Amino acid sequence: MDGEYDFWLLDLDGTLVDVEWSYTREVFDRVGNHLGREFTDREADILWNGLTGSRDRQLERWDIDPRAFWDAFHEEEDPLVRAEQTYLHDDAAFVTDLEVPVGLVTHCQEFLCEPVLEHLDIQDWFDARLCCTEQTGWKPDPEPVQCVMDDLGVGHNGHQGVLAGDGSNDIGAAWNAGLDAIHVERVGHERRGQCVRGDYRVRSFDELF
Template sequence: MVVHPRRLRPRRRQARASVLRPGGVRPLARYRRGPRRDASRDRRRPRRVLAGVPREEDPIARAEATFLHDDAARLLARVDEAGGPTGLVTHCQRFLADPVLDRLDLRDRFDAVVCCTDETGWKPDPDPIELAMAEIGVDPRADRGYYAGDGASDVGAAWNAGLDAVHVERVGHADRGRCVLGDRRVNRLDELV
């Protein structure tokens, strides 16, 4: 277990997701930054950057290109039948997430939707997950739950929030280039039903 360096909380399991590479397990942060390069020896063309002009996605185009996996729909239906609370925590900004939720008719399927921002925090920070848990009335000290996601930051956020981490391996670790380790790995969300 690797302690999340930005925030230490007493009496809480803190972790940062790790990846399995040939030669052993390494903290994910090492791979996020990429290899160190000597800028003076970099022979690539410099990228042109327009100062002050944000590069934004088209929310409607993103919503039209997004689909709901069948297994995710089955899991949501099962949770609806059981009456359990559900929350969604996404790295998508609100202006991108809202059209997707509307197009896929998912807005009413979640009791809480939290979009990561500088104010709410970014996964693997536990704050966005804890905010969603508070909105759905789940006490992490008294209630049990899990957080399912398809990335190492999802696993780290779950652990940092005191939840079990379910890694949904849709791509395959050979294609991803690393193996994400969680409490449980599934290929389809309906394996959790």
């Protein structure tokens, strides 16, 4: 399948890597202490994995101020501990076999992303990467995707590309940027509570090759 595309873009968390649940639970316990509100396991799962799409909209539905939440969340995340608690999915190794430019477009913040990439020794998997911010925009906005495409030199010359991710925001970003979309379902439809569409829908990247 890799020969079908001139370039690949990939999400990080939930797509190529995941974090041990114990780390997630501890972070949400500390964030809850900051905000004076407990988070159930289900709520932590929804927010960590973006199961309902926009995390900010989900927070607002729970009457939680998104800015206050993210300030507390980033204060409580320890980059080195997170990196140590992050593991690479076995099927992610397909990236090393791709013979075309590969870019990373992630909502994981740079201060967390870089230690994770270094710990897992996968920095050289990507020819360009972008950690989304308020300035770049957030998936499903196509802007961060197009920015990485420009960095790869495939932004405006008719190249055919694909973006793979685990969430509906990834699929939306791909389609909004004119790319094909691969949804890799890591958590299952029942736990997600909905079915995410994509040009390809798989449980493992191994199904594509």
